[in-house]
Amino acid sequence: MKSLSLKISGIPPSATIEITDKARRMKAEGTDVISLSIGEPDFDTPKHITDACIRALLEGKTHYEASQGLLELREAIADKLKAENSIETSAAEIIVSCGAKDTIYEAMEACVNPGDEVLILDPSWVSYEPAVKIADGNPVHHSLRQSDFQVDDSVLEKINSKTKMIVFNTPSNPTGSVLGMESLRLLKDVCEDNDLIALSDEIYEKLIYDKEHISIASLGDMHERTITVNGFSKAYAMTGWRIGYAAAPLPILKQMTKVQQHTISHPATFAMWGAVEALRGDQSCVEDMRQEFDKRRRYLIGALNDIGYKTAPADGAFYAFVNIDGDDMAVSAKWLDEGHVATTPGTAFNAPGWIRISYAADMNTLKEAVRRIGEL
Numbered sequence: 001m002k003s004l005s006l007k008i009s010g011i012p013p014s015a016t017i018e019i020t021d022k023a024r025r026m027k028a029e030g031t032d033v034i035s036l037s038i039g040e041p042d043f044d045t046p047k048h049i050t051d052a053c054i055r056a057l058l059e060g061k062t063h064y065e066a067s068q069g070l071l072e073l074r075e076a077i078a079d080k081l082k083a084e085n086s087i088e089t090s091a092a093e094i095i096v097s098c099g100a101k102d103t104i105y106e107a108m109e110a111c112v113n114p115g116d117e118v119l120i121l122d123p124s125w126v127s128y129e130p131a132v133k134i135a136d137g138n139p140v141h142h143s144l145r146q147s148d149f150q151v152d153d154s155v156l157e158k159i160n161s162k163t164k165m166i167v168f169n170t171p172s173n174p175t176g177s178v179l180g181m182e183s184l185r186l187l188k189d190v191c192e193d194n195d196l197i198a199l200s201d202e203i204y205e206k207l208i209y210d211k212e213h214i215s216i217a218s219l220g221d222m223h224e225r226t227i228t229v230n231g232f233s234k235a236y237a238m239t240g241w242r243i244g245y246a247a248a249p250l251p252i253l254k255q256m257t258k259v260q261q262h263t264i265s266h267p268a269t270f271a272m273w274g275a276v277e278a279l280r281g282d283q284s285c286v287e288d289m290r291q292e293f294d295k296r297r298r299y300l301i302g303a304l305n306d307i308g309y310k311t312a313p314a315d316g317a318f319y320a321f322v323n324i325d326g327d328d329m330a331v332s333a334k335w336l337d338e339g340h341v342a343t344t345p346g347t348a349f350n351a352p353g354w355i356r357i358s359y360a361a362d363m364n365t366l367k368e369a370v371r372r373i374g375e376l
């Protein structure tokens with residue numbers, strides 16, 4: 001066989017999935033492993049949403065749809081973005097794809113030319129860099145301020161004539177921190193002064209505690225150069241449904257739609273009807289899950305601090321980001337091999353010296369995990 005794609009060979013497998021798979025193998029061999037490496041809510045999708053999907057199936061909503069995504073869903077998304085995020089948009093400027101991950105890949109394919117630089121703010125989610133590379137762009141990394149994971153002027157050092165886009169995520173996976181108005185205004189100025197596209201991944205928007213979520217696209221004219229990415233996986237516990245979306249200026253949106261037409265066509269039609277119900281139906285399920293995550297967050301951060309670990313500001317998402325005095329890869333491996341607690345080393349997020357612990361697990365499991373880590 002002739003050599004396979006060098007571009008893909010050079011991309012490492014997803015670290016989070018690798019660790020979760022190792023924990024799964026250890027469990028299958030009989031070890032009592034606690035898995036806190038996963039980025040998935042441990043709740044089932046609320047019943048009114050699954051009912052709407054089943055109804056759609058029974059009503060024969062099983063055919064091809066508009067490749068940009070079901071119009072009723074794009075209208076519901078536009079209404080949500082206007083009402084909750086103050087983003088000026090319409091169904092024409094929205095695309096629905098197979099999860100926010102797919103949306104991000106399409107955005108890169110739509111915007112990036114070979115040699116373009118895409119600036120990623122670290123610590124960063126594991127799939128941004130591969131998405132840039134698959135689109136033949138050059139990923140460039142810049143670390144957020146270590147003390148509070150906010151943006152400062154040093155970001156300018158990484159901008160040059162080749163920079164095309166800045167990618168950031170708030171609330172953040174892996175840190176749990178939330179970008180404040182000062183950071184977002186700075187990013188806005190940087191994008192406007194240098195004619196850059198902002199890709200703002202807001203998938204954890206609904207999981208926020210004592211802080212306000214601000215969409216950069218709501219600031220001034222930023223909607224004219226922002227791709228706002230969001231989805232249903234985290235807010236509505238719909239990870240397996242594979243539905244995400246973006247609002248973007250029309251020229252970008254049209255490019256993304258072409259990518260979608262020639263790849264996935266669109267997400268499953270009946271799943272999109274479920275997503276309509278998620279947005280148009282009762283929202284109390286979102287608040288119930290948020291409150292449960294908040295209880296766990298308070299417990300976990302307090303307990304980790306009590307056993308001597310420093311943690312990043314945990315204002316959003318469902319992760320504790322723990323500062324490790326030393327080699328995060330070695331410490332995370334020790335926690336798994338000796339304590340049987342699976343976590344994710346910060347190195348996977350371009351943040352060596354930190355470990356991410358997911359609190360998408362019930363309280364008893366978290367208590368046992370802290371006990372085990374404390375004994376090591």
Ligand code: PLP
Binds near residue numbers: 039098100102239
């Ligand atoms: N963006 C971030 C920051 C994530 O953590 C995830 C999932 O882990 C995604 C995007 C992808 O979400 P989806 O399930 O909608 O593809």
